Amino acid sequence: MSGVYKSIEMVGTSGTSFDDAARVAVRRAGESMRDLEWMEVVEQRGYIKGGEIHEFQVKVKLWFKLEGSEGANS
Structure with a gap:
């Protein structure tokens, strides 16, 4: 699985769970x-409000393959 990848960071939020936020x-x-x-x-x-969790927030790093990067090291 050779190639070149780039990563970005994003933040997802959910009122349900960390899993849903991701x-x-x-x-x-x-x-x-x-x-x-x-x-x-x-x-x-x-985020806590009134002693209850109101929002779950997750920072994720996502990787994607750059186009035309197959065999980039040859």
């Missing part, structure tokens, strides 16, 4: 980017 970020990135292949959760945090 999925929101990946889904949104997929609307405008092609060839997303990997993701990593970098940070998790939540």
Whole structure:
């Protein structure tokens, strides 16, 4: 699986869960980017109001393959 990859960081939010917040970020990135292949959760945090968690926030790093990068090291 040779090639060249680029990474970006995004923050997803959800009122449901950390998992859903990560999925929101990946889904949104997929609307405008092609060839997303990997993701990593970098940070998790939540917004608390009145003693309850009101929002889950996840910072994710997403990697995508650059076009024309097949065999870039040959």
